[in-house]
Amino acid sequence: MGVPFEALIPYAIILGMFGFTGAGLSKVRHMQNGGKRARHSVDQWDRQMMDRDRRLTGFLRGQTDRVEAPQGFELSNPWRVERRFH
Template identity: 70%
Template sequence: MPVPFETLIPYGIIVAMFGVTGAGLSKIRNMQNGGKRQRRGIDQWDKVGASLLMDRDRRLTGFLRGQTDNPIAPDGYELNNPWRCEKRMS
């Protein structure tokens, strides 16, 4: 007994919405990474050791995964210190 095609329309809509959502999330993550693909399989070294370098790159370029070959730091970088120090009492 054949199935009327009208019964398959909701499933087609659901599959299409999953595809649109997946493509949208992929595009947003791509834009957040400065046009680079998302990092996968990050191990302990990448989380701890390389995060310091990634933080430095973020402070230099504005993107977490951005890199620059400019030997001179941009203006304001010397005031952009990742170390938070307490104010000493006199």
């Protein structure tokens, strides 16, 4: 005796929702990375370079081929200087 197809409808709905959610999250991550694939195993150097690219272009994964930095970049130093005791 077969299983009535009505018993499989909830499973199809759940499977469809998982697929829709996975595709939506993948698209959001793709858009957040400026249209590039997501990065894995990002170390400190990669974070530093991505922060530099963000300060140069405005996008975390953006890159530029301009030789000179934009106006105001010389004041956009990520290093924080400690206050000296006098």
